[in-house]
Amino acid sequence: MKRFMEPESxxxxxxxxxxxxNAYNLVENMLRFGYQGRVFPxxxxxxxxxxxxxxxxxxxxxxxxxxxxVNLPRDLVIQGIRECASVGIKAAIIVGQGFADADExxxxxxxxxxxxxxxxGMRILGPNTLGVLNAFRPFTTSFMPLSRKTAxxxxxxxxxxxxxxxxxFSGMMGKGIDIGNASDIGFNEALTYLGEDPDxxxxxxxxxxxxxxxxxxxxxxxxxxxxxxxxxxxxxxEAGARAAASHSxxxxxxxxxxxxALTQAGCTLVREDWQMRDAVRALLYLPPMKGNRIAVxxxxxxxxxxxxxxxxxxxxxxxxxxxxxxxxxxxxxxxxMPLGNPLDIWPAVMKHGIQKVYPNALKALLTDPSVxxxxxxxxxxxxxxxxxxxVSEELNNVVSGNxxxxxxxxxxxxxxxxxxxxxxxxxITFPTIEEAAWALSILRKRQAYLERISRRE
Amino acid sequence: MKRFMEPESxxxxxxxxxxxxNAYNLVENMLRFGYQGRVFPxxxxxxxxxxxxxxxxxxxxxxxxxxxxVNLPRDLVIQGIRECASVGIKAAIIVGQGFADADExxxxxxxxxxxxxxxxGMRILGPNTLGVLNAFRPFTTSFMPLSRKTAxxxxxxxxxxxxxxxxxFSGMMGKGIDIGNASDIGFNEALTYLGEDPDxxxxxxxxxxxxxxxxxxxxxxxxxxxxxxxxxxxxxxEAGARAAASHSxxxxxxxxxxxxALTQAGCTLVREDWQMRDAVRALLYLPPMKGNRIAVxxxxxxxxxxxxxxxxxxxxxxxxxxxxxxxxxxxxxxxxMPLGNPLDIWPAVMKHGIQKVYPNALKALLTDPSVxxxxxxxxxxxxxxxxxxxVSEELNNVVSGNxxxxxxxxxxxxxxxxxxxxxxxxxITFPTIEEAAWALSILRKRQAYLERISRRE
Numbered sequence: 012m013k014r015f016m017e018p019e020s021x022x023x024x025x026x027x028x029x030x031x032x033n034a035y036n037l038v039e040n041m042l043r044f045g046y047q048g049r050v051f052p053x054x055x056x057x058x059x060x061x062x063x064x065x066x067x068x069x070x071x072x073x074x075x076x077x078x079x080x081v082n083l084p085r086d087l088v089i090q091g092i093r094e095c096a097s098v099g100i101k102a103a104i105i106v107g108q109g110f111a112d113a114d115e116x117x118x119x120x121x122x123x124x125x126x127x128x129x130x131x132g133m134r135i136l137g138p139n140t141l142g143v144l145n146a147f148r149p150f151t152t153s154f155m156p157l158s159r160k161t162a163x164x165x166x167x168x169x170x171x172x173x174x175x176x177x178x179x180f181s182g183m184m185g186k187g188i189d190i191g192n193a194s195d196i197g198f199n200e201a202l203t204y205l206g207e208d209p210d211x212x213x214x215x216x217x218x219x220x221x222x223x224x225x226x227x228x229x230x231x232x233x234x235x236x237x238x239x240x241x242x243x244x245x246x247x248x249e250a251g252a253r254a255a256a257s258h259s260x261x262x263x264x265x266x267x268x269x270x271x272a273l274t275q276a277g278c279t280l281v282r283e284d285w286q287m288r289d290a291v292r293a294l295l296y297l298p299p300m301k302g303n304r305i306a307v308x309x310x311x312x313x314x315x316x317x318x319x320x321x322x323x324x325x326x327x328x329x330x331x332x333x334x335x336x337x338x339x340x341x342x343x344x345x346x347x348m349p350l351g352n353p354l355d356i357w358p359a360v361m362k363h364g365i366q367k368v369y370p371n372a373l374k375a376l377l378t379d380p381s382v383x384x385x386x387x388x389x390x391x392x393x394x395x396x397x398x399x400x401x402v403s404e405e406l407n408n409v410v411s412g413n414x415x416x417x418x419x420x421x422x423x424x425x426x427x428x429x430x431x432x433x434x435x436x437x438x439i440t441f442p443t444i445e446e447a448a449w450a451l452s453i454l455r456k457r458q459a460y461l462e463r464i465s466r467r468e
Numbered sequence: 469m470k471r472f473m474e475p476e477s478x479x480x481x482x483x484x485x486x487x488x489x490n491a492y493n494l495v496e497n498m499l500r501f502g503y504q505g506r507v508f509p510x511x512x513x514x515x516x517x518x519x520x521x522x523x524x525x526x527x528x529x530x531x532x533x534x535x536x537x538v539n540l541p542r543d544l545v546i547q548g549i550r551e552c553a554s555v556g557i558k559a560a561i562i563v564g565q566g567f568a569d570a571d572e573x574x575x576x577x578x579x580x581x582x583x584x585x586x587x588x589g590m591r592i593l594g595p596n597t598l599g600v601l602n603a604f605r606p607f608t609t610s611f612m613p614l615s616r617k618t619a620x621x622x623x624x625x626x627x628x629x630x631x632x633x634x635x636x637f638s639g640m641m642g643k644g645i646d647i648g649n650a651s652d653i654g655f656n657e658a659l660t661y662l663g664e665d666p667d668x669x670x671x672x673x674x675x676x677x678x679x680x681x682x683x684x685x686x687x688x689x690x691x692x693x694x695x696x697x698x699x700x701x702x703x704x705x706e707a708g709a710r711a712a713a714s715h716s717x718x719x720x721x722x723x724x725x726x727x728x729a730l731t732q733a734g735c736t737l738v739r740e741d742w743q744m745r746d747a748v749r750a751l752l753y754l755p756p757m758k759g760n761r762i763a764v765x766x767x768x769x770x771x772x773x774x775x776x777x778x779x780x781x782x783x784x785x786x787x788x789x790x791x792x793x794x795x796x797x798x799x800x801x802x803x804x805m806p807l808g809n810p811l812d813i814w815p816a817v818m819k820h821g822i823q824k825v826y827p828n829a830l831k832a833l834l835t836d837p838s839v840x841x842x843x844x845x846x847x848x849x850x851x852x853x854x855x856x857x858x859v860s861e862e863l864n865n866v867v868s869g870n871x872x873x874x875x876x877x878x879x880x881x882x883x884x885x886x887x888x889x890x891x892x893x894x895x896i897t898f899p900t901i902e903e904a905a906w907a908l909s910i911l912r913k914r915q916a917y918l919e920r921i922s923r924r925e
Contacts, residue, residue: 032856033821085804108815112769113804156851158880170770175847176878179900219773245773248780254810258769284774285900312569312715313627316676316702317741323705347542347570353711358565364490390632394613399489421633423615443636443742 012196012204014102015136016186017148018077019048022069022100024091025082026052026060037082037106037154038063044159045149051076069094078102080142080152085109085120088138092124096131103128104152105138111192112139112258121194128195140191141171147185147210161185164291165205167198168217170258180243181215182288198227206234213295215241215287216278218269219255228276235277236464239294239457242278243287244269277460279453286449289441293450296436297415299458302383304330305451306376307353308369309388310360314421314444315353318386321448327455329353336379339371370405377414384415384451387438391420391428403431410437415454417447469653469661471559472593473643474605475534476505479526479557481548482540483509483517494539494563494611495520501616502606508533526551535559537599537609542566542577545595549581553588560585561609562594568649569596569715578651585652597648598628604642604667618642621748622662624655625674627715637700638672639745655684663691670752672698672744673735675726676712685733692734693921696751696914699735700744701726734917736910743906746898750907753893754872756915759840761787762908763833764810765826766845767817771878771901772810775843778905784912786810793836796828827862834871841872841908844895848877848885860888867894872911874904 023038030036038052038061051074052060055067066072069079069091079095081088085107095103110121121138128135136142142152146161155175162183166173169190177184186208188201198221205214214234221227234240246255247266273280279294281287305327309315319329329352334341337350343359344350354376359368369389376382390400410416418440420429429440441447480495487493495509495518508531509517512524523529526536526548536552538545542564552560567578578595585592593599599609603618612632619640623630626647634641643665645658655678662671671691678684691697703712704723730737736751738744762784766772776786786809791798794807800816801807811833816825826846833839849857867873875897877886886897898904 031853035818109802109804113806117804155847156849156854168770170768172768172770172878175849178880179878179882217770219770245770245777247777250780250786251773251776254769254773254776258773258812283778283900283902285902311627311629312711313625313629313674313676313702316708316711316715319708319711320702320704321740323707329707345566347566347574349570355715361492390612392613392632396488397613421629421636423635425636443740445740445742 012188012200014077014134015104015143015188016145016204017150018102020051020075020077021048022051022053022072022076022079022095023082024053024069024079024095025087026054026057026065028054028057028060030061035154037080037152040154040156041151043156044151046151047149049074069100070098072098076100078104080104080106082106085117089120089123089127092127092133096127096133101132102134104136104140104142106140106142106152106154108139110138111194121192125194135195136188137191138194140189141174142189144174144184144187158184163210163212164295165208165211165214166217167201167205167214169193169219170217173217180217180284180287181291183291186211193222197222199223199230202227202230202234202240206230206238211238213239213241213291215291216243218242218244219246219258224272228272231273231276231278235460240278241281241287241290241294242273243281243284244273247282277464279457285446289446289450290453292439293415293417293454294457296439297417297454298413299461300384300415300451300454301458303327303455304381304383305386306330306332306379306382307386307388308372308376309353309355310357310365310390311388312353312355312357314388315355317444318353318388318448321444322386322451325448325452327448327452330379330382332376333379333381336375339375340368343368365400365402366405369402370409373406373416374409377409377411377416382414384417384454386447386451387416387418389418389420391422391424393423401428401431403428403434406432407435407437412437415451417441417450419444419447469645469657471534471591472561472600472645473602473661474607475559477508477532477534478505479508479510479529479533479536479552481510481526481536481538481552482544483511483514483522484539485511485514485517487518492611494537494609497611497613498608500613501608503608504606506531526557527555529555533557535561537561537563539563542574546577546580546584549584549590553584553590558589559591560593561597561599562592563597563599563609563611565596567595568651578649582651592652593645594648595651597646598631599646601631601641601644615641620667620669621752622665622668622671623674624658624662624671626650626676627674630674637674637741637744638748640748643668650679654679656680656687659684659687659691659697663687663695668695670696670698670748672748673700675699675701676703676715681729685729688730688733688735692917697735698738698744698747698751699730700738700741701730704739734921736914742903746903746907747910749896750872750874750911751914753896754874754907754911755870756918757841757872757908757911758915760784760912761838761840762843763787763789763836763839764843764845765829765833766810766812767814767847768845769810769812769814771845772812774901775810775845775905778902779843779908782905782909784905784909787836787839789833790836790838793832796832797825800825822857822859823862826859827866830863830873831866834866834868834873839871841874841911843904843908844873844875846875846877848879848881850880858885858888860885860891863889864892864894869894872908874898874907876901876904
């Protein structure tokens, strides 16, 4: 995979002369992304492309090439791969569609390509792929612009949607491998690479179907001992499975079998499109959770009830809180205020100010051995005169990091205060209470898995 | 309710002399909100409050008062209500906590207050409430700052979180009634008011528990014939129900019973906190859906599969698409491209440009009698050179409004392009595919309900 992820030199076979709108010019995008290696555009109709000398054929380059990116119409791809093989190129990405994702002719072409590659010791990524992204040594073969943030999250996917839409899916992406139709390089090699990569702390996988299932599960079991692997398996429904078969030519198989095997291997399975980002953020920033007893601190009784419903839905329970744990809030609350879990601190806040109440409440909960994790609910106002309700810094000061603390904010400035709250990456906010509760539940599962495998060893 | 929602004159009993941070000064907030009526602060320690003459007691005002807002510590509230009654005030909002939401003493106090009110022909909103919000004739009794957007959405709730957090819950709020502990005015009067209010097109309700359940259901049945009523019933779990009993003193009751009765009455029931906003937006802007057959247009095969899974989850199916419907896309696609539903237009887009493909695809689907609704998936790029992928205007031009069209965008500029797409309020975007599918499902339920009641009549 190293040739694909950090090549010294790249030939782009079928580099387009157009650039700007509608060009989908991947050389332009590669340079914009900051690639520092040598780029050799190949196009018999061009002398120069974006200031780079263009070559009529790959054989004319006359220098060592780590990686070929083949961006040709499908009828020309086999010839292109043959030429790459003839000059000793050992790695090629085939961008275009129209192979196993299309008709019978395409399926045959894809098989032929793999045969040529195998005969010549060449590895193929794709077809039907944006290729790779590596923000750490800036390189991408995507013809769509991508973010270059060096996040410790590696993505393996079967569609460019997870590259271009990474903010909506994995939330962030420092390295990415789009295996596309997975004609040669598939999940196993991609996961081996990212699993062993010290830059990557969480791997997020989009999977339509996996061919070498047993091998993948055994590999995943090894990786998940060291770092979390989040899997979004699509094609769950019957109709979805049929669509997956047509899209990437994958055998989707029964979702129940995937679910059982992936869970057994310690993967964090996500079912809905919003969950991937939440899982990545929770597993990246928060510690696994030792038990399922949650304390909720809230400035609104109604919010506490919504949280209670959501926690129960995901198999978590409300921690019983001792008198000692409640005492910092009790001493500041009016005597008539019934206190429990959820812990409604609002009457105390009205009397003594939020700065005095909220951090002390959180500290007491985190100290209580019967509390495994905390969900904080707070209001986030826009108006400067209500800025005094922001306790982001104070809350961060009392979080040590051995128990997960998640937060949900409401009010016009939820995003702004959310950023402040997350600044130290100790408290993580979620856009809905549902998501905050779900995030805690996967941290619980992660810890249970780690305990299970440590008993086994 | 009119006295509460659009009073000509308001006495604020217990108006604070403080303002700015930590004051929670509701007179300050009322004036900032733009209230144009007369405000009489009552505070024996003040001569003036925010430039307004202050009165030692309500009896000293000597003018007709439509509404009293009682903002006193609980031990002083009964006396305050007595004084209001003695000068003939017929409507009072009791802001403070510490009544049925607190201890036995509080419960007794609340009963006494109601008795005094009934004896004097006075109506009570609260206790334990932010009161009301009316953006149309700007008025609020909230001590927290609120948005003044005149949205056609009315909110009834049992907690100020739905006022302050309206962006996260109902999404928007033009009028709001926080019934708090509902000691006197409850769901029925609030729903009657907003149900008949021509400014309000959708009512969104947060409900912990309702006392006069039968009456509410019969009332809701009448209102839902005319306008959608969205209900977020909390306290679903056993622990949640206990918490609800303590928060607003409500009897939460079995969620199954609520679910059956509310659904029968034609309410749109939401189970999770993110669903309220989606339901309101869908029901406000989109037409009810005549059947459950959905067409998906997508620029990514993987997105189509995720959509297929989500649609099936919510009881919707993929519409079978005729050759005629597919022909505008087929004629622009490479011959090898398999077309169906989800309709993957990407190869056609690459060949002919998105402007030529996407609007024609959408138009053909909307014309097909076997399609009841459409889900559009598109990419939303930030980089100006990729702005050509934005087809917001072109898509709006082909939507007539008799079938719902929802959209999901991915990419760095999802919010920006989303706003453009929604400009005419004909295509509504949702932050996740899950939400887009769920929104379509409630539009289906709405239509089924309307058909059921029209058959009955």
